[in-house]
Amino acid sequence: MASPQDDGFQDHDAAGLTEEDFQHLMKAEPEKYPEHLQIARSLDQWAKTVKKQQASGEVNSLDQQRLQSLLVALPEVATALRQGHFLPGKQHRAPTEAELEDAERAADAKLKAAYEEGYNG
Numbered sequence: 001m002a003s004p005q006d007d008g009f010q011d012h013d014a015a016g017l018t019e020e021d022f023q024h025l026m027k028a029e030p031e032k033y034p035e036h037l038q039i040a041r042s043l044d045q046w047a048k049t050v051k052k053q054q055a056s057g058e059v060n061s062l063d064q065q066r067l068q069s070l071l072v073a074l075p076e077v078a079t080a081l082r083q084g085h086f087l088p089g090k091q092h093r094a095p096t097e098a099e100l101e102d103a104e105r106a107a108d109a110k111l112k113a114a115y116e117e118g119y120n121g
Helices: 006-015 019-028 032-056 061-082 097-117
Strands: none
Touching: 019 032, 032 061, 061 097
16 A cells, blocks of 8 residues: 655645545545646645745746746645545535635735745745
8 A cells, every 4th residue: 555655745744634535545546646646746846946936036026926826826736636636536616705715815824934934945
């Protein structure tokens, strides 16, 4: 049985998955779920690159807005991938207004934390 440490999958904790949830997804979709985890890690790397671009100070204000939007969107998509939301048989539904507001507050908190860390993440 696969473990979260196999192939660098230790990031499942960040998505709020228990060991049992992780094992269920690995067993249910042994080919697709690991691919989704790899895509999520690629999105994480993209977000790190965006943070470096923002910290460089070499981008105009329009690019700063675009980069800031990416810093909100990329982690959200990566989390959905880690949680198995895009696997076959999952319901893909639009979020409710309350869920969007919660996500926006969470994203604002993440951005504030990133600014306070000085982009050292």
